[in-house]
Amino acid sequence: MSDNCLTCTDCAVTNCASKDKEYPEFCLTTSLSDIELDAVVDLYINNPENKKIAQAAAEVEGEFYCTITRVQEIIEFAKKIGAKxxxxxxxxxxxxESRIFSKILKKNGFKVYGVACKVGAVEKKKINIGDEYIKKTGESMCNPIMQAKLLDKAQTDLNVxxxxxVGHDSLFYKYTNILTTTLITKDRVLGHNPAVALYTSNSYYKKLLE
Structure with a gap:
């Protein structure tokens, strides 16, 4: 496959969602063999965990579309998969924000186990992070691998x-063995709403395309 091939982000049709138009010539859907597609569909049908998760996600989307917040969606999803x-x-x-979220979860009948990113209080120098990237003496490193291990140890049913x-979240996803979703994606500049940079790419953030 060429590095310059066209993919879904180059498509202006999205017929895979609507099925009322023509697929473009480069469409990934039409390039799939029946064997490839059936093998993946089988993972939704015959893998009990996948089936439960996929059905719960679809039910939350279908039942509450554009009517509840993501906090509420997580609660509804957790209930549907039987998370305690x-x-x-x-x-x-x-x-x-996590304290507030924890209170909301507890009010809705869930047990909560929270782990902060600085757990272990390991200095950044311990993993050879340069002085130019350290803001204060003795500054602790973020420790997403330990977060994942502690939540695994706590036997949570769903992690949030x-x-x-950026990157620390990648390590957390890599090392957790627990089903995980995301409530907040960090963007210090845009109030944790990174989509703003995309919405304003023709005005304030035009520089991103230059």
């Missing part, structure tokens, strides 16, 4: 990421 204990992997910079840094 919810883990929160939080940035210390959003600990207040709250504002982990």
């Amino acid at each position: 204990k919810i883990g929160i992997a939080t940035c210390v910079g959003l600990i207040n 990421v709250v504002g982990l840094c």
Whole structure:
């Protein structure tokens, strides 16, 4: 496959969702063999965990479309999959938001286990981070791998990421063995709404396309 091939982000049709138009010549849907597609569909039908998750996600979307917030969607999804204990992997910079979220979850009958990103209080120098990237003496590193391990140890049923840094969130997703969703995606400049940079790409953030 060529590195310059056209993919879904080059498509202006999205007939895969509407099925009322013509697929473009480069469409990934039409390039799939029946064997490839059936093998993946089988994972939704015959894998009990996948089936439960996919059905719960579709039911939340269908039942509450454009009527409830993501906080509420997480609650409804957790109920549908039978989750009892919810883990929160939080940035210390959003600990207040996580406290509020924890209170809401508890009010809705869930047990909550929260782990902050600085857990272990390991200095950044311990993993050879340069002085130019350290803001204060003794500054602790973010520790998403430990967050994942502690939430695994706590045997949570569903984990929720709250504002982990770019890359730190990647390590958390890599090392957790628990089903995980995201409540807040960190963007310090845009009030944790990174989509703003996309919505304003023809005005304030035009520089991103230059």
